[in-house]
Amino acid sequence: MTLLASNVFSALPEGLRADLVGAFNEIVRNYREHRWEPAELNGGKLCEAVFTVVDGYAKGQYAPRSSKPGNFPDACRALERSSQVPRSVRIQIPRMLIALYEIRNNRGVGHAGGDVNPNQMDATVVLYMSKWLMAELVRVLHTLTTDEADKLLEGLIEREVPMVWSDGSSRRVLAPGLTRKQQVLLLLLLEPGESSEDDLMRWLEASSRSAFRRDVLRPLHKDRFVEFDSERKAVRLLPPGVAAAERIIP
Incomplete structure (x- = not known):
């Protein structure tokens, strides 16, 4: 994990930070390589990591690693009752997570015999929803503007150039x-x-x-x-x- 990632998410435990940044970079890397199905599958990992972060933010204590709640949509909706946190944490991020998790579960990804095959369109949705979620976490944790958070997010993207x-x-x-x-x-x-x-x-x-x-x-x-x-x-x-x-x- 890059030094920049450690600085950006310094408030998070090391294991949770690694889960978050690792899942995001897997999505970016698989998308670049046109590996549409893995790009979508890793959207589920990112959902779990982002949920763990916002849940910890709302509770005032972060878990050491990311984890999946028993009922993911219900757990996201429960965050709406956290009235003492910014609207982004209790409403916007959780609702985006539900939509992203729906693509992972019900668009032919992760299950044999799904009714829709993984394709570039779905993977593109996953990529940009993931970027929005990460930028929003950066913005909330560092009280930055949207533009500032987006620029900082680009620094978290690990590029692999074999040449x-x-x-x-x-x-x-x-x-x-x-x-x-x-x-x-x-x-x-x-x-x-x-x-x-x-x-x-x-x-x-x-x-x-x-x-x-x-x-x-x-x-x-x-x-x-x-x-x-x-x-x-x-x-x-x-x-x-x-x-x-x-x-x-x-």
Whole structure:
């Protein structure tokens, strides 16, 4: 689990924190790999973890690990009686959990002979409901705005790029034949926030800052693949850059 995840959910017990972030990242990873059925199945794990968090929040004491109540919908509805907590905790999150759990149980996921086969549409619903739930937990636990919580949530998403080797501080693109622009996109895909220009130059063994800016960073910035702040020497991957990087990965 990342240091950022530990900081974001520092109020939670370590085991519960691991259950929550682990289930969320499984959903994101399976969706990226087009593994629709596992992406939906893990929605159930996330429901249990999120329920355990909001239930603990309402009671003032968190359980050490996530668990499933005997009757999940009824347990979620019971949270509506917790009048001393924010409306999001007692109404909005529990009702979203019921809907997500319904997809897990009654859309052909987890049961042989289900009447609807798992597909991309259902998995997409699971993905974005999961992102909303996680962002809402971040917002409630840290009293942030929705936009602030959403940006922080992106940092919790673990990206696995098999073409890039990392030991934590160093990075190397292992695939031969890629341009420096392509290598920069792959390197940035691993970073949840900004990367420094100096790190990118070190990882790519670029010796000339002026040439690196002219041939790599400024063209990527012009194409809206990255946001490059030359004064701060900071580079951030933009959504078109994410799509371009993911097209590079076999």
